[in-house]
Every structure is written in C-alpha cells, then in structure tokens.
Amino acid sequence: MTLFERLKADAAPQWASYTNHDFVRQLGDASLPQECFRHYLVQDYLFLIQFARAYALGVYKSPTIDDMRQSLEGVKAILDAELDLHVGLCGDWGMSRSDIENAPEETPTMAYTRFVLDAGMSGDLLDLQAALAPCIIGYAEIGARLQDGGADHAGNPYRLWIGEYAGDDYQKVAGGFSCWLDRTAAQVLTENRYPRVLSIFEKACRLESDFWQMGLDAGSR
Numbered sequence: 001m002t003l004f005e006r007l008k009a010d011a012a013p014q015w016a017s018y019t020n021h022d023f024v025r026q027l028g029d030a031s032l033p034q035e036c037f038r039h040y041l042v043q044d045y046l047f048l049i050q051f052a053r054a055y056a057l058g059v060y061k062s063p064t065i066d067d068m069r070q071s072l073e074g075v076k077a078i079l080d081a082e083l084d085l086h087v088g089l090c091g092d093w094g095m096s097r098s099d100i101e102n103a104p105e106e107t108p109t110m111a112y113t114r115f116v117l118d119a120g121m122s123g124d125l126l127d128l129q130a131a132l133a134p135c136i137i138g139y140a141e142i143g144a145r146l147q148d149g150g151a152d153h154a155g156n157p158y159r160l161w162i163g164e165y166a167g168d169d170y171q172k173v174a175g176g177f178s179c180w181l182d183r184t185a186a187q188v189l190t191e192n193r194y195p196r197v198l199s200i201f202e203k204a205c206r207l208e209s210d211f212w213q214m215g216l217d218a219g220s221r
C-alpha cells in the first residue's frame, strides 16, 4: 500500500466530500452553471501562483538534490506552462489576462494556499507533500472518473478541463507525485508521526471541498 492509499483510506469521509463534491458531479453531467466555472477558473489561476511558491518552498525544504529537482519541476511546470494554459482556457471562457490577474483573491483561495505554505514552512518536506497530495492526486482521480463515465463527450462544455486531468500527461504527474511521497516517507515517516501527517492531508481535503463550494456559491450571488 502506498502512503497516499493509506491516507486516502484513513481520510475516507474528507476524500469523498472533496472528490464527489456537487461541483464535480455537475461538471460531469454538464449541469454546472457557466458562471460557477468562470469564477472557479479565475480563483484557480490565483491558486496556481501560490502553488508555484509552495513548490519553491519544496526546493528549500528538500533533503536531497533529487528532491530539489522534483520540486523544481513543479515550479517550472506551473510558471512555464500551466499559468499560460490557464490564461488560454480563461480566454475560451471570455476572460482576459487582466481580468484574472486583477481579480481579488477570495477567502477560500487564501485559506487553502496559505495552509499549504504554512504546513511546509512549519514542517518538513513530508508535511508539505501531505498538504499538496490531495490537490495533485485528487484531480487525476476526478478527471479519470469523469472520463470513464463518458463525461468528456462533445456536448459537455467542460470536456477540455476533464480531458486535461484525465490525460496521460497529468496522470503521470500524479503517479510520479505519489512515488515521490513514498520515497520521502521511507526516509522520515514513523508511526508516531503518522497522525500529524494524516491531519494535514485531511485538512487539505476539506479546503479542496471549500474551493469547489466557492465556485458553486458564485452561481447564487
């Protein structure tokens, strides 16, 4: 069993609320109001900027050069590719770069990203990875499940988003992250320590749910 599988099993209620959130279900059956998706996309851009900082903190917290390289790949993936892809996706949804760069960061965005940064800052690389895992691996699971259910059909306006996370490239990123988590755990995880790692993982799942809820709430304002 990988550490991720163990955390997911022990945080089953939080994992289920996150990965089966109504926002996800509505993405799958195309019933999600477009306003909710637009709102989510803008906040997700702001989220990714902070996520790049979290990976940069990973470089600093890395015990080995291999870990530093792994973290650096995360920084580069976001700064060199993901942010521009996101601007493109926002463009498809009628929003310009300045629309998204000037949008105010909402409370759930701040809460989640600063929680991740603090988990890493006050802890070690394993604490940081436990805070990052729901987000990196959860999206791969959600994308694959929606695609398996046939949600990426031509009539679904959210099919590009689903395809991105269901695609081989992202599935490999998530699988690589899980292996990296196991390598760190093999060095530093003890049974005494496990409850604290689980607590970080559970909180990150809850903050992911709140992030989806922020998108849904945008439809009723």
Ligand SMILES: Cc1ncc(C[n+]2csc(CCO)c2C)c(N)n1
Pocket (backbone or CB within 6 Å): 044, 047, 048, 051, 074, 077, 078, 082, 135, 136, 139, 173, 208, 211
């Ligand atoms: C709220 C939220 N949670 C998870 C992801 C998924 N994700 C997080 S960082 C990253 C880039 C990894 O290289 C990806 C795809 C997201 N976008 N937004």
